[in-house]
Amino acid sequence: MTSTTPRTRTLSRRVALAAATATAALVLAACGGGGDDDGATSGSSASATASAGAHNAQDVTFAQGMIPHHRQALEMAELAADRASSSEVKDLAARIEKAQDPEIETMTGWLKAWGEDVPEAGESMDESMPGMDHSGSSGMAGMMDDADMTKLEKSSGTAFDTAFLTMMVEHHEGAVEMAGAEKDKGRYGPAAAMADDIVTGQTAEIAEMNQLLGKKG
Structure with a gap:
């Protein structure tokens, strides 16, 4: 061994x-x-x-302004679920929610990446856009004031449909104006692309809503 x-x-x-x-x-x-x-x-x-x-001040202004603008559109659209009498109005409201909610998330991400303030949900216009005249609906293009929103909340049936369409046309026109400024002066590519989508999509919805209002007239 x-x-x-x-x-x-x-x-x-x-x-x-x-x-x-x-x-x-x-x-x-x-x-x-x-x-x-x-x-x-x-x-x-x-x-x-x-x-x-790769962004400029206009890109920041666009995101900080469009977030509360979109949020108000969502508030208006949510009211349609149990107040509107027209299936066409309800369908339009659902499409507005589907389009604008993701855009809010995207713009929030941009502002965080840029180290800029994100408008908080529910804050007043004075808090989100300091230094601007917020009397009536003049603070931001197309925004409804408290009286407008109260009127809409208290409406129902065909009265709601008419009020909703009338206000949303004005609201969309304001968004198109804001998006146009971004396209002209913005630097950030994704923001310009979103602005282009807003102009295209909401212009088409304005025509649709005016047609619906014409039917009611």
Whole structure:
């Protein structure tokens, strides 16, 4: 029987250590492949950050103004669910909600990326747009004042339909005006693209609402 000497045991340990080291190297190599992906991800994030910075004051004004503007449109649209009598008005209101809610989320993301203030839900016009004249509906193009919103909330049936369509036409016209300013003076590509969508979509809805109002007339 062959006895195991200390020298043999030492050699065995060295062989085992070498094998373990080789295995570890393979594992690290595999992880290194993932590291390349992480680097690509980091690069993409850096590019996104750089892109997010390519904006100007008009882009900020557009987002900070359009967020509360859209929020009011959503408030008006939500009232249609149990107050409108026309299925056409209810359908229009649903489409307004579907289009404008995601845009609010997108613009909120832009402002956060730019380090700018995001208008808080429910804050007054004076708080969201300081320094502007907020008497009546003059504070922002097409915005309804408290009296308008109260009138709409207290309406129902065909009276609601007429009030909703009349107010939303004015509201949309204001949004189109704001979007036009962004297209003319903005720098941030995604904001200009959204402004273009707003002009196209809401102009079409204005024509639709005027047609509905004509039917009621």
